[in-house]
Amino acid sequence: MRGPLLIFLLVLLSAFKPSQQAPYALRISCGARNDVHTAPTNTLWYRDFGYSGGYFTNATRPSYISPPLTTVRYFPLSEGPENCYHIERVPHGHYSVRIFFGLLKDPTFDNEPLFDISVEGTLVYSLQSGWSNHDDEQAFVESMVFLEDGTASICFHSTGHGDPSILSIEILQVGNNAYNFGPGWGRGTILRTHKRLSCGAKQRKFDVDYSGDHWGGDRFWNAIPTFGESSDRVLTTKNSIKLSPKVPNYYPEALYQTALISTDNQPELSYTMDVDPNRNYSIWLHFAEIDPSVTGEGQRVFDILINGDNEFKEIDIVKLSGGVNSALVLNKTIPISGRSLTVTLDPVKGSHTIISAIEIFEIVNAEAKTLIDEVRALQKLKSALGLPLRFGWNGDPCVPQQHPWSGVDCQFDSTKVKWFIDGLGLDNQGLGGHLPEDISKLSHLQHVNLSQNSIKGHIPSSLGKITGLEVLDLSYNFFNGSIPESLGGLTSVRILNLNGNSLSGRVPAALGARLLHRASFNFTDNDGLCGIPGLPTCGPHLSAGAKIGIALGACVGFLLIATCLTCWWKRRQNILRTQQIAARGAPYAKARTHFSRDVQLTRHNNGHENARTAAENGPILLS
Structure with missing residues (x-):
């Protein structure tokens, strides 16, 4: 009986099991600090999250069809021309992505924002002047798109007229x-x-x-x-x-x-x-x-x-x-x-x-998107150099093609159907920080110009891995230490400017040899560099092992000298202490010496006197 009953229960439960899992749905009330429910459907809107910048403020709904929400997130141009929402943990699938635009409280026509919208790096819409006066579909943009990497990227690109302001974002799964x-x-x-x-x-x-x-x-x-x-x-x-x-x-x-x-x-x-x-x-x-x-x-x-x-x-x-x-x-x-x-x-x-x-x-x-490793390398470079907010550097660096990142040059790889970074032009931008080793992950770089900034630290040795690098200009910064030997492997380099830094040591021999191949190098204004024509002559070249041996020998010698000095100092202190004690006890010692001498003389004289008496009186007999 148990078997048939169990089968019956399973069949009964399956009859009540939903035929299809509910679709993924995420709604964000932009600028909201807390979750919001709106009438009449009691729709849940999550508090604002996933954004790359901007500020929130009170909103004016431009359209009757806009959700009844009261806040917006807006993105001033001073915060950068590209700003994005990056939503994580979105299941793979086909989605309707809808963005409602908003207006700041009490707007005027002059500050009606006109901007571009991209979804997953593709430009999908450009707002036209007067959109806020139309009570219809112009209040939002909606796109059907496949999301397959677990994230959703929605970006807003300033066009110089007003600050992009967003009322809400919806990511709603639809049939595949x-x-x-x-x-x-x-x-x-x-x-x-x-x-x-x-x-x-x-x-x-x-x-x-x-x-x-x-x-x-x-x-x-x-x-x-x-x-x-x-x-x-x-x-x-x-x-x-x-x-x-x-x-x-x-x-x-x-x-x-x-x-x-x-x-x-x-x-x-x-x-x-x-x-x-x-x-x-x-x-x-x-x-x-x-x-x-x-x-x-x-x-x-x-x-x-x-x-x-x-x-x-x-x-x-x-x-x-x-x-x-x-x-x-x-x-x-x-x-x-x-x-x-x-x-x-x-x-x-x-x-x-x-x-x-x-x-x-x-x-x-x-x-097509940019190679993900290169995007991550640029993000680390942004952090390491303390890139100003006005650069933006949010979203994809190469797409949409109408809005590439400032200072970044892109090329398309038709074989991989991906974009890659082939140039960085960030000269004279007031940058600080340091140059990270991860810059080598920008493996397609051909031109790098970071001159006239305030970048500190060592030149990353990983730069030598970027074999296609043709121009490297790091002049007029605060780089220190030596020039990495790995830079000698940059066989394609035509221009190398390291002047105006605080570099020291020998210029790698391989770089010196490149001067014979019509390469243009500049190492001036580095007081410690030597080894090529135009720079001071270096001393005898020592191998790394020899340098380590010398350093260890110097350390041992220093310890021996320090030990000897310590022993001499302690011996000297003991002598001085003894002399001080002797000086304090001198009168007592002199009196004691005289007393001992008097006792000895008395004993000596008594002996002689007893001997003479015995000789005169003869022997003494005891009974």
Whole structure:
């Protein structure tokens, strides 16, 4: 009985197990010190974290659709032109990344910030003048992007007009195949949302307001009640809509319960929107046959033209979706050379056309990133040199290509499909600190100019590992110690300026030999250098072992001398102490000496007297 009962319980539990794990969702209230919940959905916004700089202050919401948050983080140009949010521990997957812009409290037009936004190193949007006066999608930017290294990088690039200010950031996981537009789609592309329209809707809504699936990413749908005066009418239904079983777009049912339908006066429907020229756009069109006058196939058939080209011919919604009140989604990628995009529905059968929603995405080619080891090496260099805040040096040093790091030169490696650093130009920038050994990890460097700063310490020997280095200018700093022997291995070096430092010792012989190959070296204004023409002559050359032996011998000799001096000093102290004691006891010693001498003389005289008496009286007999 136990076995069948256990199996029954497992089956019962599996029936209540969610069919799919909930998507990852992270929302940040920029500038907030504490977590925030917003009405009416009680959405959780985490306190501000992950930023590279900037300040927080009170916010003014520029748009009705902006989240009801009260703070922003803004980034003054004095803090650097590039500032980023780096979010860690983001699961691998496909994400909708949405950034809402904010305004400082009581703004004026003159301080409306205009700046660029990049996601994962790719420029996705540039704010245009007047954006804060539009109560629509211009209040935010949204992109579909793959995040595969466990992090999300979102950066804001100053363009010289106002300080970038951010109201909120959302990172919402969507289906891995969401918005698959066919050839060219995948990890190498980013879809930036240009426009989403819910046709016939009276109010703009998010997916959450539509009770949409969380895997849709909580998309925003702007309401469009008409394409133009007398060109259409609104059609609605309360009937349930059969959604396509094909994932992963997860569109909400309510999206298809409203539609615009053409009128007898104008049987075709047409909508025109502004776009950026010379871009590729992914167009998604949504339909559901909710007109009760249409009950089967063949009753409504129409063509779809995009900028005058017939891209979809003889569309029968009932036939393609499987019935009435069933959703149909069509997609097409279109290159646009002009500044407008027009979608036209032209009837073929039946007198009217119908449409539920429109989505337009700009297809952006994702930028290749910089080699991660070189990025880390630059970050350590930034710290070691105490790079001023005005440099920024946040995000990726080479991308977006419109905003590389100041003082950094980049080259693209088509084999590795990565950027690398081939030059550093940081001369006369007031830098201090020291040059770290990790600079050798910038293995593609060809030009380095750090002259006219206040950099201290030794020249890293690891510089000799950068074999392609052609120009190295460290002049007019405070480098000390000797020139590393490893620099002699820089066979490609053409210019080496080490003048104006405090270097000492012999110039490596290999560097001296390079002078015969038309290399230009400058070692002047280093009082302790020697060994090549133009510098003082060095003494006999000693090997490292000999130098160590001499040093040890000097130490032993010093110890012997110190020991002898110590013994002599102690002996001298003893003699002086004895003399002092003798001087204090001299009268007593003299009297004692005289007394001893008198006793001895008395004994001597008595002996002689006794002998004479005995001789005169003869022997004495004892009885």
